[in-house]
Amino acid sequence: MPTVSSQLKDFLLWPYLEQVFKLERRFTSARTGKVQEQVIYGITSLSRQDIKPRQLLQMTSVCWGIENRLHYRRDVTLLEDRTWMTKGRKGQAMACVNNLVPGILLGKLKFRSLPRARRYFAAHPAEALALITRL
Secondary structure, X not given: OOEEEOOOOOOOOOOOOOEEEEEEEEEEOXXXXXXXXXXXXXXXXXXXXXXXXXXXHHHHHHHHHHHHHHHHHHHHHOXXXXXXXXXXXXXXXXXXXXXXXXXXXXXXXXXXXXXXXXXXXXXXXXXXXXXXXXX
């Protein structure tokens, strides 16, 4: 359960701030089996009357699910944050490609993970080229 407070509402100069929260998580890595702990701090414009702590926890889980499924894949696996292609429309084009790649590899081709797909196509470049030319 998150720790939620509205006491900073009038103290912090943050537009529309109603509540701050602290969420402590503990999870086990499926790959390594290592137990990890994580503390997340957040803010919301929703008041205590608008949202209860349990609902805030559910909403936070949904948001982090999106982060883990799409943005993490783009940022970590596809190294999107390291791109140098930001001038003109290059950044927008790369973002489109990075949105398309997980859909093709995980959806259509049924790979279980992007790193696994990258390793596979690195070992089978002819298949990677054939995939690109079929699109």
